[in-house]
Amino acid sequence: MTLTDTAAAVPARRPLPAEERHATELAFLAAHDEGPRPPGWRLTPRSVITFVCGSDGESLKLPGPHGTLPGRLVIAPKFVGERAMVERCVVTLAGERGLLLVGEPGTAKSMLSELLAAAVCGTSSLTVQGTAGTTEDALRYGWNYALLLAQGPSPEALVDSPVLSAMRAGQVARVEEITRCLPEVQDALVSILSDRRTSVPELSGTDHAHVAAAPGFTVIATANLRDRGVSEMSAALKRRFNFESVHAIPDADAETALVRRQAGAAVERAGAAYAVDDAVLDVLVTVFRDLRAGRSAEGWTVERPGTVMSTAEAVQVAVSLGVAAAYLPGGDLLDLVPGHLLGVVRKDDPADHARLLGYWDGPVRRRAEDGSALWRRLWDLRETLR
Structure with missing residues (x-):
């Protein structure tokens, strides 16, 4: 069966609300913590925090009979931010x-x-x-x-x-x-x-x-x-x-993991498997973080664009790369990154085009000169931003 046949056989799924996506976790937490609840609440305040922030890798155990629920469960973090x-x-x-x-x-x-x-x-x-x-x-x-x-x-x-x-x-x-x-x-x-x-x-x-x-x-x-x-x-x-x-995610690894998770789920809903290389994803998130902060990870000054280089925008670019990998295979995904970045920065201020070129002439070039093969390839793609 070809990729197209597979996608046709598995219809794209609509995004489910949180209470449906995480129904098992919510039911588990309701049974796990039987402490006092504010009037009308399904969970204790402590369990609400655990549901949002995760159980830090700890496997929680139900105190008694659990019926169809798992006896133990690790609650995954869903929001990356300050606890x-x-x-x-x-x-x-x-x-x-x-x-x-x-x-x-x-x-x-x-x-x-x-x-x-x-x-x-x-x-x-x-x-x-x-x-x-x-x-x-x-x-x-x-x-x-x-x-x-x-x-x-x-x-x-x-x-x-x-x-x-x-x-x-x-x-x-x-x-x-x-x-x-x-x-x-x-x-x-x-x-x-x-x-x-x-x-x-x-x-x-x-x-x-x-x-x-x-x-x-x-x-x-x-x-x-x-x-x-x-x-x-x-x-x-x-x-x-x-x-x-609510602030931008301070940790680069946490932001990369979130982008990978959100983009993977979106590509899966589109009927395909997510196949963006981690190295390409790291480059993408690094560019977004540098431009958002106005400073590279190495401390080099970067002129910030007027548009918001948010995590949500990074997810959308990662989704586009994932869809391209699934339905237009054969090319180098890194070749697509400059064009998608240009589409993001052009949204508000035409001068942001020049700022993106300035970023290429600064951190991208300097990383290429330091010997990184990926950043060298990205530097070679500068002309695609014209």
């Missing part, structure tokens, strides 16, 4: 206070939000994607207009937003890119987070005119630092959130 920051996030949620994750684009804020929601309440699907077109209905409620016209305002005609659904069930609502929403839309959250209830004036005089949040309800929002000033949050709304900054 203390994750602990603060969990404490914030346990106190039923809003959590706002801020940072540069591509620092896995959304992934952390999804993992926390899945671990705390078992679902990460109660999500509002913030945009300039997001309306207040997305944070409060809307109407089934056919029922509204037929019978007037009624509980049956009410359509809950993800936030209202989370309030009723005592779960976690997620608001992505909150600063993309207009300020008047954002402020719909002020009374929800402070009073933990929302009013439905159209149902005034009935038992359904007010919805009080069940224990366990809270909100996790995310915001990109690059969007600061797009729709500035009001002081009143800021006071309702605890802010936590």
Whole structure:
């Protein structure tokens, strides 16, 4: 059977939400730690942290009969970052206070939000994607207009937003890119987070005119630092959130491992095996880290591009290399790296093209001169950046 036949025989899989991808780990942790849980929580706060950060290679053992669950399990790390920051996030949620994750684009804020929601309440699907077109209905409620016209305002005609659904069930609502929403839309959250209830004036005089949040309800929002000033949050709304900054991965080996893992999963969903050489991946991640930091690993100064050289962008380039290796075999993957890098840096500022060339004339050339065969090959590809 050819590669094409194999890909056709195995349909590409959709990305699963965290609660489905890691269902075994979540069930195992629920049985492993029987300690006290905040109201409405599926796991103990300690187990939520273990789920997100991993068990440090330790094989955890269930205390009693385990049915279909494995008796022992190593919990894999899913978020690469500061454990203390994750602990603060969990404490914030346990106190039923809003959590706002801020940072540069591509620092896995959304992934952390999804993992926390899945671990705390078992679902990460109660999500509002913030945009300039997001309306207040997305944070409060809307109407089934056919029922509204037929019978007037009624509980049956009410359509809950993800936030209202989370309030009723005592779960976690997620608001992505909150600063993309207009300020008047954002402020719909002020009374929800402070009073933990929302009013439905159209149902005034009935038992359904007010919805009080069940224990366990809270909100996790995310915001990109690059969007600061797009729709500035009001002081009143800021006071309702605890802010936590999510930074780029400090360790090169950890970032490389994450890129390999995420890209491998994405290529597998595309119906192919991941076959990017580790040496090529190391070069790719090194370039991203150098340009992001404005300084090479050796300490040489690098002019930073205006665009964000995030881990998420590195994953996308690694995915492209993996797909090329699977479906367009025969070439040297390193030959494709300059073109993909150029596609990344051209997104915001045309002057970034010159900055990428400057990087080639600096660290790439110096590493080539130091005798590295891979960097020599990359230096020889400079003309492809023209």
